[in-house]
Amino acid sequence: MTMPLAKFDPKLDLKLEREIDVxxxxxxxxxxxxxxxxxWFVPKPWTIASCELDLRPGGIFxxxxxxxxxxxYDNSGCYLDVVPNERLIFTDTLLPxxxxxxxxxxxxxxxLSPLGATGTRYVAYAIHGDEATRENHEKMGFHDGWGTVASQMVDYIKSGAVPA
Amino acid sequence: MTMPLAKFDPKLDLKLEREIDVxxxxxxxxxxxxxxxxxWFVPKPWTIASCELDLRPGGIFxxxxxxxxxxxYDNSGCYLDVVPNERLIFTDTLLPxxxxxxxxxxxxxxxLSPLGATGTRYVAYAIHGDEATRENHEKMGFHDGWGTVASQMVDYIKSGAVPA
Incomplete structure (x- = not known):
């Protein structure tokens, strides 16, 4: 099956691409x-007070x-597409x-895709319905925010906290 | 996998149940x-001028x-869950x-579920985000509309137009 996600549109969407060594x-x-x-999911010193994941289409995120x-601040949504080690699509337009x-x-x-033997090409998209929402997300600090938490995640993994 | 659809809530949702002999x-x-x-998808004398279906999660409906x-009147959305001969979940909250x-x-x-050798238990749900939207959908004629098109569909199938 081909990738179900909408084609990236720079007017509407945001993207973070990283090559990471985990x-x-x-x-x-x-x-x-x-x-x-x-x-790691929120820029420090913010924290995640709680988190609920049901990793299947229609399941809570x-x-x-x-x-x-x-x-x-409660962020509730659901997963749409779950392909282990490849892609995770989720939305806040639908609840569980x-x-x-x-x-x-x-x-x-x-x-996600493998990069060499131990690295990852890491691409995150935010897909919006209109330009105003994209702009708003950008002003909220999408690039800094998602970049910061990607770095926090890499540090966390490198600390050995996630068992292989 | 269990059914991913939200539990029916009579305050928020609408339901049509039929036992049909096709x-x-x-x-x-x-x-x-x-x-x-x-x-058959719209009550006559309305017609469907065009229709595009890509029968997979994220595909156009x-x-x-x-x-x-x-x-x-354009109604665009996408499928969320497609299990042939069992269930079809779709939404207009997300485009393709x-x-x-x-x-x-x-x-x-x-x-859909089989009823005897040649019948079908036919259940259609409309799941909404709040009571006002459910009321609005009800006033727009959900029960008459969805009931009428279900009858039109049964007549159409009985005419022999859908090959086995």
């Missing part, structure tokens, strides 16, 4: 295991981000069970 | 083949409805490729 299967584990994801001041969400914002995609 | 595999064909779907006066849609309204589901 292997694909550990990146997959870091993204799909709540105990690991909590450690929920994180609660906590600011240093203790304010919490595909129920339409109150505040649809974007569809996210993580694409 | 077999499951012909109902599936009637729903998933453009040439067949065009013949688009119909253009034409009023007797010639006005056209999972791009967030401009006017999210509902997620639809068709559940």
């Amino acid at each position: 292997p694909v299967h550990l990146v997959w584990k870091a993204w799909t295991t709540p105990a690991h994801l909590k450690q 929920r994180t609660v981000m906590r600011s240093p001041e203790g304010e919490e 069970g595909y129920r339409p969400a109150p505040k649809p914002f974007f569809t996210g995609a993580l694409l | 077999p499951v595999h012909l109902v599936w064909k009637a729903w998933t083949t453009p040439a067949h779907l065009k013949q 688009r119909t253009v409805m034409r009023s007797p006066e010639g006005e056209e 490729g999972y791009r967030p849609a401009p006017k999210p309204f509902f997620t639809g589901a068709l559940l």
Whole structure:
């Protein structure tokens, strides 16, 4: 089956591409295991207060981000496409069970491929419905934010915390 | 894998249940083949002016409805879950490729199961994000509309137009 994700449109969408020196299967584990994801998924000193993952199409993908001041922000959505060690597509336009969400914002995609023996080509997309939403996401700090957490994830994996 | 659809909530959702005397595999064909779907998918004298189906998660599900006066209404969305002869889940909250849609309204589901040797238990759900949207869909004539097209589909299948 061909890739189901919309073609990247620079007017509507955002993309982060990295070549990282940790292997694909550990990146997959870091993204799909709540105990690991909590450690790196938001730029420090913010934290992930809680996280719920049901790794299948229609399954919950929920994180609660906590600011240093203790304010919490709930991000609820569901997975759409789950191909271990290859791609993870999720959205906040649908809640678990595909129920339409109150505040649809974007569809996210993580694409992984091996780079040499132990590295990963890491590509993350944010797919939006219009230019204003893309601009808004960009102003919210998409590039810094997603870049920072990718670096945090690499450091976390390198610390040995994600078993092979 | 368990059923990925949200649990039916009578405050938020709508349901049509029918026992029909045409077999499951012909109902599936009637729903998933453009040439067949065009013949029954909107209450007459409305017609389906065109229809595009790409029967896989993230694939297009688009119909253009034409009023007797010639006005056209585009309904674009994508499939979420496709299990031949069992269930079809689709939504207009996401366009093809999972791009967030401009006017999210509902997620639809068709559940089919055999009833005796040649019949079908036919269940259609409309899953909404809030009570107001459910009410709106109900006022737009969900029950009459979906019931009428189910009857049209049964008549169409009984005419022999859908080959076994």
